[in-house]
Amino acid sequence: MVEYDAVIVGAGILGLSTVYHIKKRHPNKEILVIDKLNAAGQAATAKSAAAFRCLFSSKTNFLLADSSAEFYRYVQEDLNVDLKMRWVGYLWLFNEENYEKTLPVLRDLYKKGFTYEEYNSDELAEKLGIRTNFVDDEEAQLMGLGNAYKGIFIPKAGLIDVDLLVKFYESEFLRLGGKIQYVTKAESVVVEPGEPLEIPGEPYFWQDANVVGVNTNKGTIKAKKTMIVGGAWSSQLLDSLGVECHIKPKKRQIFSVKANTDALGKLLFTKGFNDVGCLPFTILPNPSVLIRPVLEENAFWLGYADEFPRAFKLEEDSQPEENFYQYGIYQVLVKYFPQFFGCHPFSAFAGLYAINTLDSQPVIFEENRLMVVGGASGSGIMKADAIGRIAAALYSGDEYAVLHGGKAIKVSDLGLKNRLVEPEKLII
Numbered sequence: 001m002v003e004y005d006a007v008i009v010g011a012g013i014l015g016l017s018t019v020y021h022i023k024k025r026h027p028n029k030e031i032l033v034i035d036k037l038n039a040a041g042q043a044a045t046a047k048s049a050a051a052f053r054c055l056f057s058s059k060t061n062f063l064l065a066d067s068s069a070e071f072y073r074y075v076q077e078d079l080n081v082d083l084k085m086r087w088v089g090y091l092w093l094f095n096e097e098n099y100e101k102t103l104p105v106l107r108d109l110y111k112k113g114f115t116y117e118e119y120n121s122d123e124l125a126e127k128l129g130i131r132t133n134f135v136d137d138e139e140a141q142l143m144g145l146g147n148a149y150k151g152i153f154i155p156k157a158g159l160i161d162v163d164l165l166v167k168f169y170e171s172e173f174l175r176l177g178g179k180i181q182y183v184t185k186a187e188s189v190v191v192e193p194g195e196p197l198e199i200p201g202e203p204y205f206w207q208d209a210n211v212v213g214v215n216t217n218k219g220t221i222k223a224k225k226t227m228i229v230g231g232a233w234s235s236q237l238l239d240s241l242g243v244e245c246h247i248k249p250k251k252r253q254i255f256s257v258k259a260n261t262d263a264l265g266k267l268l269f270t271k272g273f274n275d276v277g278c279l280p281f282t283i284l285p286n287p288s289v290l291i292r293p294v295l296e297e298n299a300f301w302l303g304y305a306d307e308f309p310r311a312f313k314l315e316e317d318s319q320p321e322e323n324f325y326q327y328g329i330y331q332v333l334v335k336y337f338p339q340f341f342g343c344h345p346f347s348a349f350a351g352l353y354a355i356n357t358l359d360s361q362p363v364i365f366e367e368n369r370l371m372v373v374g375g376a377s378g379s380g381i382m383k384a385d386a387i388g389r390i391a392a393a394l395y396s397g398d399e400y401a402v403l404h405g406g407k408a409i410k411v412s413d414l415g416l417k418n419r420l421v422e423p424e425k426l427i428i
């Protein structure tokens, strides 16, 4: 039986970025990626809103997101691979209370050279045609909606075409000699003793044991290193080994509404924020419903990342819930943006966040020749390149990973034993 240098379970954006960076550093290693689906990036990666931002308070988040966005810019501008990056910016609306809480963080970031622009409620009303105040609206008060007191515009943020990014990593990995096998499901992880004694049921607790591959629907694949990069499904394989990855699945939904009235067309192509001449990726004050412009579809994507009591639940084919739009997102949205009155989604989709329940930042660790990469918690696209480089550094036995642009990050900072990540204060 062939023994690979590494087998990677999962051809999502994190699996692909990881193998691309490993193969680039180790061109002679035999690397095989498997995925149970029939093409790359078809799970959470395909369901993402494909937005990125580089303004974070946490040093860890900033390093991961900023270096990844700069790498994507390099791919697009220097390698001439069109990723359809659009620097539309993020527009974050705040009520009085959250603005006061966020102001010191923003001032601190400003001193460190981060740029942002601030808009007051009159400017927001004029630019966007929104309602900013609900003093006379009992219904809005009942719903606990926050006033749009201020808007913070972050210019270093935008949108990317995730399919094109997936294709870039996949084709580069294949070009470097990597192999990918689709429709191949890892059913379990194979563990063997370092020195087999042919005792029934080994390895026993007194034996050294390591992961040596995976059993799949197409047979056993042996490898010197096995990596689980299975997104929300990772714990399915890891729980049976007693390996805790702290990754849990949670459904997220996106509803698409056409800009098919004059008022919505004007909103979609709002001028004055960015060079693209469109509405930025916009986050409402409270609750933080998201509005993502989709220029190629003349549409908006609308979403909300609900927490309590949304279950941690693994689903093979997550479906959007009509009521989540009708009684949830729509009711909030239309209070701020009357332009959406009467709008129904023309399509919708849902996928799973792989949430790291420790601190919502990625986990990258190894034990017994098993590597685990995941838990990007809703920001895996914007951090994928850096995560792949850190995983490749761990594979190579390096203490530090060098990110695009030259900054370094200690590999163990994202591990479990000596984890050191700064908590994020700018949470959407």
Ligand SMILES: Cc1cc2nc3c(=O)[nH]c(=O)nc-3n(C[C@H](O)[C@H](O)[C@H](O)COP(=O)(O)OP(=O)(O)OC[C@H]3O[C@@H](n4cnc5c(N)ncnc54)[C@H](O)[C@@H]3O)c2cc1C
Pocket (backbone or CB within 6 Å): 009, 010, 011, 012, 013, 014, 015, 034, 035, 036, 037, 040, 041, 042, 043, 044, 045, 046, 047, 048, 049, 050, 051, 052, 184, 185, 186, 187, 229, 230, 231, 232, 233, 234, 237, 252, 253, 254, 350, 351, 352, 353, 354, 374, 375, 376, 377, 378, 379, 380, 381, 382, 383
């Ligand atoms: C609705 C939604 C909106 C989002 N918006 C954004 C955004 O705007 N910006 C952003 O940065 N991020 C966003 N995200 C998060 C982002 O999509 C994820 O962080 C990222 O795609 C995770 O990549 P992954 O490779 O870890 O997981 P996945 O893309 O889920 O890939 C895991 C792969 O592993 C395979 N797999 C799992 N188990 C097995 C097995 N046993 N055998 C074989 N194959 C297996 C799966 O088939 C899958 O292809 C969003 C996510 C959702 C759901």
